[in-house]
Amino acid sequence: MKKKLVSLLTVSALTMAMLAGCGNAAADTATQTAETAETVADTATDVAETATEVAETVADAAPAGDLADKKVGVCIYQFADNFMTLFRNELESYLVSQGFSKDNITIVDGANDQATQTNQIQNFITQGVDVLIINPVNSSSAATITDLVVGANIPLVYINREPDADEEARWSSNGWNVTYVGCDARQSGTMQGEIIVDLGQETVDLNGDGKIQYVMVEGDPENVDAQYRTEFSVKALEDAGWTVDCLDDQVGNWDQATAQQLVANMLSAHPETEVVFCNNDAMALGALQSIEAAGRKVGEDIYLVGVDALTEALEDVIAGTMTGTVFNDHIAQSHGAADAAINYITGAGNEYYIGCDYVKVTTDNAQSVLDSLK
Numbered sequence: 397m398k399k400k401l402v403s404l405l406t407v408s409a410l411t412m413a414m415l416a417g418c419g420n421a422a423a424d425t426a427t428q429t430a431e432t433a434e435t436v437a438d439t440a441t442d443v444a445e446t447a448t449e450v451a452e453t454v455a456d457a458a459p460a461g462d463l464a465d466k467k468v469g470v471c472i473y474q475f476a477d478n479f480m481t482l483f484r485n486e487l488e489s490y491l492v493s494q495g496f497s498k499d500n501i502t503i504v505d506g507a508n509d510q511a512t513q514t515n516q517i518q519n520f521i522t523q524g525v526d527v528l529i530i531n532p533v534n535s536s537s538a539a540t541i542t543d544l545v546v547g548a549n550i551p552l553v554y555i556n557r558e559p560d561a562d563e564e565a566r567w568s569s570n571g572w573n574v575t576y577v578g579c580d581a582r583q584s585g586t587m588q589g590e591i592i593v594d595l596g597q598e599t600v601d602l603n604g605d606g607k608i609q610y611v612m613v614e615g616d617p618e619n620v621d622a623q624y625r626t627e628f629s630v631k632a633l634e635d636a637g638w639t640v641d642c643l644d645d646q647v648g649n650w651d652q653a654t655a656q657q658l659v660a661n662m663l664s665a666h667p668e669t670e671v672v673f674c675n676n677d678a679m680a681l682g683a684l685q686s687i688e689a690a691g692r693k694v695g696e697d698i699y700l701v702g703v704d705a706l707t708e709a710l711e712d713v714i715a716g717t718m719t720g721t722v723f724n725d726h727i728a729q730s731h732g733a734a735d736a737a738i739n740y741i742t743g744a745g746n747e748y749y750i751g752c753d754y755v756k757v758t759t760d761n762a763q764s765v766l767d768s769l770k
């Protein structure tokens with residue numbers, strides 16, 4: 397499993413200069429990196445690497461006898477989230493494969509309410525679980541959550557919603573058994589932008605005015621994934637020397653139906669839209685419904701990108717009804733979180749940040765990504 401220790405300096409340097417896409421006028425004139433040769437070969441390598449990492453992880457795992465009586469509490473911010481559903485199902489089956497008893501794994505639904513989740517954490521503490529894996533409802537509540545859990549002397553693995561740099565710095569400076577397992581959302585935003593850049597400006601600039609007219613559909617703005625994807629997708633176009641024109645930028649809260657409504661309105665107000673950026677695939681699927689309802693055709697008179705590589709989105713990329721997506725590796729992340737939990741239980745300990753890579757998905761490699769997930 398790849399582990400990247402991000403230094404405190406790096407972490408604070410990364411502290412968000414978050415701007416919504418619109419109003420971000422000045423286009424950076426940076427040289428276009430030669431990213432055009434992202435192909436099936438890369439994907440095959442990435443998938444093979446993941447498989448190797450998983451195999452190594454399995455080999456590293458503690459003997460089943462040590463884990464069978466250990467209790468794991470898992471808090472998910474909201475069960476009604478397509479991506480987190482894939483994540484939690486994989487997490488549970490992997491924990492069982494590593495020797496935990498299914499009866500000792502409790503996974504609870506925070507129902508997108510921090511007060512509910514905080515109660516659930518308190519209940520887990522009262523029950524005396526051996527480790528907690530938490531996908532916070534509000535990343536900004538992480539300090540409170542950490543204090544509660546560390547105060548009860550229980551190791552803590554954060555997943556999916558990364559706490560801010562100040563919070564992460566507290567774990568290392570206090571030597572606490574707290575870590576974050578996840579991918580760097582800036583990478584996913586950059587890859588979304590590169591998928592568009594790789595098509596070539598003449599292709600994407602449908603009205604030939606020398607600018608790319610785009611709309612942005614954002615996830616929950618509390619979530620750093622939404623902030624970074626919004627910023628870095630557009631930045632990739634600017635870094636390629638393209639001029640962008642943000643027509644609208646709205647919050648779709650990671651939700652398909654919300655995004656469908658937003659994009660319907662956006663397309664009727666701005667028929668000149670050339671690119672629809674969605675911070676995740678659920679919202680891209682909603683956007684596609686409205687694109688089709690407006691009589692538009694992805695790949696011909698509009699371009700659409702998401703993130704996650706949900707099965708349905710991969711099928712759309714293969715069919716050409718989505719331009720591309722970015723694989724948000726729920727397998728590597730859930731296994732990494734489980735491995736970190738095991739390392740705390742066995743006393744091996746963990747670094748304070750455990751990263752993984754996103755994978756760019758276009759028509760070239762969508763089928764092989766889909767096959768690798770079966």
Ligand code: BGC
Nearest residue numbers: 477479556621650676704724
């Ligand atoms: C995923 C979204 C998901 C969100 C939940 C993101 O990394 O891309 O699909 O809704 O996490 O926090």
Ligand code: CA
Nearest residue numbers: 601605607609
């Ligand atoms: Ca244009």
